[in-house]
Amino acid sequence: MSGPRVFPDIDAFAAAVGEPLGTGPWHEITQEQVNLFADATGDHQWIHVDLARAAEGPFGAPIAHGYLTLSLIPRFIGEVYRIESLSMGVNYGLNKVRFPQPVTVGSRIRGHAELVSVTPGPQGTQAVVRWTIEIENAEKPACVAETVGLLVP
Structure with missing residues:
Protein backbone atom coordinates (compact mmCIF):
# COMPACT_ATOMS: atom_id res chain seq x y z
CA MET A 1 0.00 0.00 0.00
CA SER A 2 1.28 3.44 -0.88
CA GLY A 3 -0.74 5.52 1.57
CA PRO A 4 -4.25 6.93 1.67
CA ARG A 5 -6.05 8.22 -1.40
CA VAL A 6 -6.10 12.00 -1.02
CA PHE A 7 -8.99 14.22 -2.09
CA PRO A 8 -8.42 18.00 -2.08
CA ASP A 9 -12.03 18.77 -1.12
CA ILE A 10 -15.55 17.37 -0.70
CA ASP A 11 -16.39 17.95 -4.37
CA TRP A 26 -3.20 -5.72 7.49
CA HIS A 27 -3.44 -5.46 11.29
CA GLU A 28 -3.11 -8.35 13.72
CA ILE A 29 -5.82 -8.65 16.36
CA THR A 30 -4.17 -9.32 19.71
CA GLN A 31 -5.52 -10.73 22.95
CA GLU A 32 -4.44 -7.49 24.64
CA GLN A 33 -6.75 -5.51 22.31
CA VAL A 34 -9.60 -7.92 23.03
CA ASN A 35 -9.03 -7.71 26.80
CA LEU A 36 -8.87 -3.90 26.75
CA PHE A 37 -12.08 -3.76 24.71
CA ALA A 38 -13.73 -6.17 27.16
CA ASP A 39 -12.71 -3.89 30.03
CA ALA A 40 -13.93 -0.76 28.22
CA THR A 41 -17.33 -2.26 27.38
CA GLY A 42 -17.87 -4.65 30.29
CA ASP A 43 -18.29 -7.55 27.83
CA HIS A 44 -16.12 -10.28 29.37
CA GLN A 45 -17.86 -13.21 27.70
CA TRP A 46 -15.67 -16.33 27.76
CA ILE A 47 -15.41 -16.53 23.94
CA HIS A 48 -13.34 -13.32 24.14
CA PRO A 58 -16.85 -23.37 18.73
CA PHE A 59 -14.17 -21.11 17.19
CA GLY A 60 -11.09 -22.96 18.48
CA ALA A 61 -9.62 -19.75 19.90
CA PRO A 62 -10.71 -16.51 21.55
CA ILE A 63 -12.48 -14.15 19.16
CA ALA A 64 -12.60 -10.37 18.92
CA HIS A 65 -15.85 -8.67 19.82
CA GLY A 66 -17.82 -7.73 16.70
CA TYR A 67 -17.96 -4.18 17.98
CA LEU A 68 -14.18 -4.17 18.39
CA THR A 69 -13.87 -5.02 14.72
CA LEU A 70 -16.39 -2.29 13.85
CA SER A 71 -14.59 0.22 16.09
CA LEU A 72 -11.44 -0.06 13.97
CA ILE A 73 -13.11 1.71 11.04
CA PRO A 74 -11.82 5.16 12.12
CA ARG A 75 -8.30 3.74 11.98
CA PHE A 76 -9.00 2.27 8.54
CA ILE A 77 -10.35 5.61 7.27
CA GLY A 78 -6.99 7.28 7.89
CA GLU A 79 -5.23 4.45 6.09
CA VAL A 80 -7.55 4.39 3.07
CA TYR A 81 -8.53 7.99 2.30
CA ARG A 82 -8.24 11.61 3.40
CA ILE A 83 -10.13 14.76 2.48
CA GLU A 84 -7.77 17.69 2.90
CA SER A 85 -10.07 20.68 3.27
CA LEU A 86 -12.24 19.42 6.14
CA SER A 87 -12.47 21.21 9.46
CA MET A 88 -13.88 17.99 10.89
CA GLY A 89 -15.60 14.72 10.16
CA VAL A 90 -18.07 13.23 12.63
CA ASN A 91 -19.76 9.86 12.91
CA TYR A 92 -23.42 10.34 12.06
CA GLY A 93 -24.47 6.69 12.22
CA LEU A 94 -24.62 3.34 10.52
CA ASN A 95 -27.08 2.10 7.93
CA LYS A 96 -26.35 -1.60 8.16
CA VAL A 97 -23.82 -3.75 9.98
CA ARG A 98 -23.23 -7.49 9.67
CA PHE A 99 -20.57 -9.79 11.13
CA PRO A 100 -20.40 -12.76 8.70
CA GLN A 101 -17.36 -14.41 10.30
CA PRO A 102 -15.66 -14.12 13.71
CA VAL A 103 -12.12 -12.81 13.99
CA THR A 104 -9.95 -15.15 16.04
CA VAL A 105 -7.15 -13.64 18.09
CA GLY A 106 -3.96 -13.65 16.02
CA SER A 107 -5.83 -13.11 12.74
CA ARG A 108 -5.00 -10.18 10.51
CA ILE A 109 -7.72 -7.87 9.23
CA ARG A 110 -7.86 -4.85 6.93
CA GLY A 111 -10.46 -2.39 5.72
CA HIS A 112 -11.68 -1.94 2.17
CA ALA A 113 -13.89 1.08 1.42
CA GLU A 114 -16.31 2.04 -1.34
CA LEU A 115 -18.03 5.41 -1.54
CA VAL A 116 -21.79 4.78 -1.80
CA SER A 117 -23.23 8.30 -1.70
CA VAL A 118 -22.55 11.93 -0.86
CA THR A 119 -25.43 14.23 0.08
CA PRO A 120 -25.02 17.94 0.92
CA GLY A 121 -27.00 19.18 3.92
CA PRO A 122 -27.33 22.20 6.20
CA GLN A 123 -24.80 20.98 8.78
CA GLY A 124 -22.34 19.52 6.29
CA THR A 125 -22.16 16.76 3.74
CA GLN A 126 -23.27 13.23 4.58
CA ALA A 127 -21.09 10.52 3.10
CA VAL A 128 -22.06 6.84 3.12
CA VAL A 129 -19.10 4.50 2.86
CA ARG A 130 -19.43 0.72 2.61
CA TRP A 131 -16.67 -0.96 4.58
CA THR A 132 -15.69 -4.58 4.12
CA ILE A 133 -13.35 -5.71 6.85
CA GLU A 134 -11.46 -8.66 5.43
CA ILE A 135 -9.77 -11.46 7.34
CA GLU A 136 -6.54 -12.67 5.80
CA ASN A 137 -7.00 -16.07 4.10
CA ALA A 138 -10.72 -16.22 4.91
CA GLU A 139 -13.56 -16.61 2.43
CA LYS A 140 -16.00 -14.40 4.33
CA PRO A 141 -15.34 -10.91 5.72
CA ALA A 142 -15.35 -10.17 9.43
CA CYS A 143 -17.68 -7.21 9.01
CA VAL A 144 -19.61 -5.38 6.34
CA ALA A 145 -20.91 -1.98 7.41
CA GLU A 146 -22.28 1.17 5.85
CA THR A 147 -21.02 4.15 7.82
CA VAL A 148 -22.56 7.59 7.59
CA GLY A 149 -20.18 10.46 8.23
CA LEU A 150 -20.88 14.17 8.42
CA LEU A 151 -18.12 16.07 6.60
CA VAL A 152 -17.73 19.73 7.55
CA PRO A 153 -15.58 21.96 5.30
Missing part, protein backbone atom coordinates in the same frame (compact mmCIF):
# COMPACT_ATOMS: atom_id res chain seq x y z
CA ALA A 12 -13.49 15.76 -5.46
CA PHE A 13 -14.56 13.15 -2.92
CA ALA A 14 -18.17 13.29 -4.20
CA ALA A 15 -16.91 12.64 -7.73
CA ALA A 16 -15.72 9.23 -6.49
CA VAL A 17 -19.24 7.94 -5.67
CA GLY A 18 -19.51 4.34 -6.81
CA GLU A 19 -15.74 3.82 -6.77
CA PRO A 20 -13.56 1.80 -4.45
CA LEU A 21 -11.66 4.22 -2.21
CA GLY A 22 -8.95 1.71 -1.44
CA THR A 23 -7.77 -1.01 0.89
CA GLY A 24 -5.60 -0.51 3.95
CA PRO A 25 -2.77 -2.60 5.39
CA VAL A 49 -11.28 -13.50 27.32
CA ASP A 50 -11.06 -17.10 28.64
CA LEU A 51 -8.23 -18.53 26.53
CA ALA A 52 -8.54 -22.14 27.71
CA ARG A 53 -12.33 -22.32 27.41
CA ALA A 54 -12.33 -20.46 24.08
CA ALA A 55 -9.77 -22.93 22.68
CA GLU A 56 -12.27 -25.71 23.42
CA GLY A 57 -15.20 -23.64 22.13
Whole structure:
Protein backbone atom coordinates (compact mmCIF):
# COMPACT_ATOMS: atom_id res chain seq x y z
CA MET A 1 0.00 0.00 0.00
CA SER A 2 1.28 3.44 -0.88
CA GLY A 3 -0.74 5.52 1.57
CA PRO A 4 -4.25 6.93 1.67
CA ARG A 5 -6.05 8.22 -1.40
CA VAL A 6 -6.10 12.00 -1.02
CA PHE A 7 -8.99 14.22 -2.09
CA PRO A 8 -8.42 18.00 -2.08
CA ASP A 9 -12.03 18.77 -1.12
CA ILE A 10 -15.55 17.37 -0.70
CA ASP A 11 -16.39 17.95 -4.37
CA ALA A 12 -13.49 15.76 -5.46
CA PHE A 13 -14.56 13.15 -2.92
CA ALA A 14 -18.17 13.29 -4.20
CA ALA A 15 -16.91 12.64 -7.73
CA ALA A 16 -15.72 9.23 -6.49
CA VAL A 17 -19.24 7.94 -5.67
CA GLY A 18 -19.51 4.34 -6.81
CA GLU A 19 -15.74 3.82 -6.77
CA PRO A 20 -13.56 1.80 -4.45
CA LEU A 21 -11.66 4.22 -2.21
CA GLY A 22 -8.95 1.71 -1.44
CA THR A 23 -7.77 -1.01 0.89
CA GLY A 24 -5.60 -0.51 3.95
CA PRO A 25 -2.77 -2.60 5.39
CA TRP A 26 -3.20 -5.72 7.49
CA HIS A 27 -3.44 -5.46 11.29
CA GLU A 28 -3.11 -8.35 13.72
CA ILE A 29 -5.82 -8.65 16.36
CA THR A 30 -4.17 -9.32 19.71
CA GLN A 31 -5.52 -10.73 22.95
CA GLU A 32 -4.44 -7.49 24.64
CA GLN A 33 -6.75 -5.51 22.31
CA VAL A 34 -9.60 -7.92 23.03
CA ASN A 35 -9.03 -7.71 26.80
CA LEU A 36 -8.87 -3.90 26.75
CA PHE A 37 -12.08 -3.76 24.71
CA ALA A 38 -13.73 -6.17 27.16
CA ASP A 39 -12.71 -3.89 30.03
CA ALA A 40 -13.93 -0.76 28.22
CA THR A 41 -17.33 -2.26 27.38
CA GLY A 42 -17.87 -4.65 30.29
CA ASP A 43 -18.29 -7.55 27.83
CA HIS A 44 -16.12 -10.28 29.37
CA GLN A 45 -17.86 -13.21 27.70
CA TRP A 46 -15.67 -16.33 27.76
CA ILE A 47 -15.41 -16.53 23.94
CA HIS A 48 -13.34 -13.32 24.14
CA VAL A 49 -11.28 -13.50 27.32
CA ASP A 50 -11.06 -17.10 28.64
CA LEU A 51 -8.23 -18.53 26.53
CA ALA A 52 -8.54 -22.14 27.71
CA ARG A 53 -12.33 -22.32 27.41
CA ALA A 54 -12.33 -20.46 24.08
CA ALA A 55 -9.77 -22.93 22.68
CA GLU A 56 -12.27 -25.71 23.42
CA GLY A 57 -15.20 -23.64 22.13
CA PRO A 58 -16.85 -23.37 18.73
CA PHE A 59 -14.17 -21.11 17.19
CA GLY A 60 -11.09 -22.96 18.48
CA ALA A 61 -9.62 -19.75 19.90
CA PRO A 62 -10.71 -16.51 21.55
CA ILE A 63 -12.48 -14.15 19.16
CA ALA A 64 -12.60 -10.37 18.92
CA HIS A 65 -15.85 -8.67 19.82
CA GLY A 66 -17.82 -7.73 16.70
CA TYR A 67 -17.96 -4.18 17.98
CA LEU A 68 -14.18 -4.17 18.39
CA THR A 69 -13.87 -5.02 14.72
CA LEU A 70 -16.39 -2.29 13.85
CA SER A 71 -14.59 0.22 16.09
CA LEU A 72 -11.44 -0.06 13.97
CA ILE A 73 -13.11 1.71 11.04
CA PRO A 74 -11.82 5.16 12.12
CA ARG A 75 -8.30 3.74 11.98
CA PHE A 76 -9.00 2.27 8.54
CA ILE A 77 -10.35 5.61 7.27
CA GLY A 78 -6.99 7.28 7.89
CA GLU A 79 -5.23 4.45 6.09
CA VAL A 80 -7.55 4.39 3.07
CA TYR A 81 -8.53 7.99 2.30
CA ARG A 82 -8.24 11.61 3.40
CA ILE A 83 -10.13 14.76 2.48
CA GLU A 84 -7.77 17.69 2.90
CA SER A 85 -10.07 20.68 3.27
CA LEU A 86 -12.24 19.42 6.14
CA SER A 87 -12.47 21.21 9.46
CA MET A 88 -13.88 17.99 10.89
CA GLY A 89 -15.60 14.72 10.16
CA VAL A 90 -18.07 13.23 12.63
CA ASN A 91 -19.76 9.86 12.91
CA TYR A 92 -23.42 10.34 12.06
CA GLY A 93 -24.47 6.69 12.22
CA LEU A 94 -24.62 3.34 10.52
CA ASN A 95 -27.08 2.10 7.93
CA LYS A 96 -26.35 -1.60 8.16
CA VAL A 97 -23.82 -3.75 9.98
CA ARG A 98 -23.23 -7.49 9.67
CA PHE A 99 -20.57 -9.79 11.13
CA PRO A 100 -20.40 -12.76 8.70
CA GLN A 101 -17.36 -14.41 10.30
CA PRO A 102 -15.66 -14.12 13.71
CA VAL A 103 -12.12 -12.81 13.99
CA THR A 104 -9.95 -15.15 16.04
CA VAL A 105 -7.15 -13.64 18.09
CA GLY A 106 -3.96 -13.65 16.02
CA SER A 107 -5.83 -13.11 12.74
CA ARG A 108 -5.00 -10.18 10.51
CA ILE A 109 -7.72 -7.87 9.23
CA ARG A 110 -7.86 -4.85 6.93
CA GLY A 111 -10.46 -2.39 5.72
CA HIS A 112 -11.68 -1.94 2.17
CA ALA A 113 -13.89 1.08 1.42
CA GLU A 114 -16.31 2.04 -1.34
CA LEU A 115 -18.03 5.41 -1.54
CA VAL A 116 -21.79 4.78 -1.80
CA SER A 117 -23.23 8.30 -1.70
CA VAL A 118 -22.55 11.93 -0.86
CA THR A 119 -25.43 14.23 0.08
CA PRO A 120 -25.02 17.94 0.92
CA GLY A 121 -27.00 19.18 3.92
CA PRO A 122 -27.33 22.20 6.20
CA GLN A 123 -24.80 20.98 8.78
CA GLY A 124 -22.34 19.52 6.29
CA THR A 125 -22.16 16.76 3.74
CA GLN A 126 -23.27 13.23 4.58
CA ALA A 127 -21.09 10.52 3.10
CA VAL A 128 -22.06 6.84 3.12
CA VAL A 129 -19.10 4.50 2.86
CA ARG A 130 -19.43 0.72 2.61
CA TRP A 131 -16.67 -0.96 4.58
CA THR A 132 -15.69 -4.58 4.12
CA ILE A 133 -13.35 -5.71 6.85
CA GLU A 134 -11.46 -8.66 5.43
CA ILE A 135 -9.77 -11.46 7.34
CA GLU A 136 -6.54 -12.67 5.80
CA ASN A 137 -7.00 -16.07 4.10
CA ALA A 138 -10.72 -16.22 4.91
CA GLU A 139 -13.56 -16.61 2.43
CA LYS A 140 -16.00 -14.40 4.33
CA PRO A 141 -15.34 -10.91 5.72
CA ALA A 142 -15.35 -10.17 9.43
CA CYS A 143 -17.68 -7.21 9.01
CA VAL A 144 -19.61 -5.38 6.34
CA ALA A 145 -20.91 -1.98 7.41
CA GLU A 146 -22.28 1.17 5.85
CA THR A 147 -21.02 4.15 7.82
CA VAL A 148 -22.56 7.59 7.59
CA GLY A 149 -20.18 10.46 8.23
CA LEU A 150 -20.88 14.17 8.42
CA LEU A 151 -18.12 16.07 6.60
CA VAL A 152 -17.73 19.73 7.55
CA PRO A 153 -15.58 21.96 5.30
